[in-house]
Amino acid sequence: MTATPTPRVTIKDVAARAGVSKGAVSLAFNRKPGLSEATRDRIFRAARELGWAPSPTARTLAGSRVDVVGLAVCRPARLLGLEPFYMEFISGVESVLVERSCSLLLRLVRSPEEEVGLMESWWRGRQIGGSILVDFRAGDPRPAVAERLGLPAVAVGHPSLTGGLTSVWTDDATAVTEAVRYLAALGHRRIARVGGAAALGHTSIRTTAFDEAVRGLEPAARAWQVATDFSGDAGARATRSLLAAGRGERPTAIVYDNDIMAVAGLSVAAEMGLRVPDDVSLLAWDDSQLCRLTHPTLSAMSHDVHGFGAEVARTLFGLITGGGPGSHPVPTPVLTPRGSTAPP
Amino acid sequence: MTATPTPRVTIKDVAARAGVSKGAVSLAFNRKPGLSEATRDRIFRAARELGWAPSPTARTLAGSRVDVVGLAVCRPARLLGLEPFYMEFISGVESVLVERSCSLLLRLVRSPEEEVGLMESWWRGRQIGGSILVDFRAGDPRPAVAERLGLPAVAVGHPSLTGGLTSVWTDDATAVTEAVRYLAALGHRRIARVGGAAALGHTSIRTTAFDEAVRGLEPAARAWQVATDFSGDAGARATRSLLAAGRGERPTAIVYDNDIMAVAGLSVAAEMGLRVPDDVSLLAWDDSQLCRLTHPTLSAMSHDVHGFGAEVARTLFGLITGGGPGSHPVPTPVLTPRGSTAPP
């Protein structure tokens, strides 16, 4: 991209107008001591009159802060568009960034390797001051890379997955347990779960928790679990195969790992002539607006995704400004019963 | 954000290792003439061995390109999360940016004024090399601002809305007409439309086109149009009030301005005991995966949103690299009939 001949106003112009040196202007704008109130005022007035603001680029180069945080997301584009989660997460992150006049550098990547490379080049090129890492897998390479680079990074995921990185996480295990208990309390004994991508760490946490929760029930409950790719199509396929069995054989309740798959499940049930919730109960996850737009409405494990994103951003700032590492749980998803769940 | 003591490798190190001057390295990496093949090779080898890549920040400051494209989106966060459109659009944009190793700077803003301010500060601070502008309104201030700043900008919207900016657009009027013709051909004579935000330019284009399309039909067709905020809730409310009238009075077909509202409409119909498509036909817009996940599946005006985003990015690059302004229509949305439309 080529430059355009826009007449730029720089720190030098401001300094000249205020009758001081560049250095003084810099001191003023960084709220550092060593200037009299009068001079400070004069500088700010001059800046205001000229409509000047320090150039982030020059600031970065000069070795101070970098007002950008990175976020790479590694999921197929088509799925992302549908996952209400991400946009809402991003908007939560943004809400905090804006207060600090920071920006979000977003990139969709196709593989974890690409993401690692991107982080490295972003960081080494001083493009970002810190990064948000999502979708952890077992043996994820990113904690080691962040460590090696000294890149301030906040991991979204359970501490057991994020290898010592500062993390922000929801207690998926407890949430899954709660979901199962709720269905069990309604009287369900054959409970299935349509999970997300098997490779993702939080999926396996949920899988394990589901297994245990169901095993702990009396009278002996039976569990089915299916892994998908989070897409509606996969959710539909999984539901279809779960419900294909005969009346006394198939599950009477299904828990989904996101909203889209639950919506798909709802439509599969209808297509198979099964009534929800009379013949089968469905329970969604995340609880975007979508859950209230179906008929029947979808019961869901709800989540303040926006707040989640905000907390992640706040944690990242804490880290960047010298805070120590830590583990930040955010509230466990909470059950919101609606029309898609009932006794079997 | 504070700097960290990472040992950085700079152009100087590469120059030293290759036994040349900084200038030579710069020439090599910018593919400029004036270097022998041998030297060029030596430089690239040295760079590779040191794992060096030019710092975008320094490049920007030195006055050449800016490898970042800005996108500000002005819609409530909660809605954005649900609009499959944006994430898919963004992923399309990204797909082109990546090829040019460009990044996307994303910001959610709360008002058009904030967006204008942001563009100005991004551009003046050399944070972006160009910008993508979406959601045009009547009398939108952005074309004038882009013009004044000399900011390369691509507008997403019909040329009549985008005040002389280079624009990429779909022919909404034709698509609306086609939608109406299709429904009319099925035999519908009472056709309603649940539109998007009235303030947006493309909404009024669709509104006008709808009016005309319906007026042109014989025997005299009747039209209802409602404006919403694109949210599912609003779509549900609109549908409810449209369908509240008696059997012979209410519309027999409803066209929606996005997917979410159509899904909401579907559930309202069910809740009111109306069968789709027997009692009422529904037609969605944009056609995300969502339309295939409902029961019945939703007929829709389909759109290659990903490709749309890609075309926008390509157009922006054209503009930045000196291309003249222009108007780039992308294919008109095309009707995809599914299970939600039938003769009345």
Next chain:
DNA sequence: GCCTCCTACTGAACCGGTAAAGTCTCTATT
């Protein structure tokens, strides 16, 4: 009245590149 210490500010170096002008060497021309 001299020395010291502060305060308020200046000047210059530097961040990591780009770009334009300058230098040196070698070949081709007359």
Next chain:
DNA sequence: AATAGAGACTTTACCGGTTCAGTAGGAGGC
């Protein structure tokens, strides 16, 4: 043999800030 010109680099001056070592001037101490 002298000269011009091209090719291959190097030198140097920025870009727009930050930072740090100075320094001028005034207050305070003795």
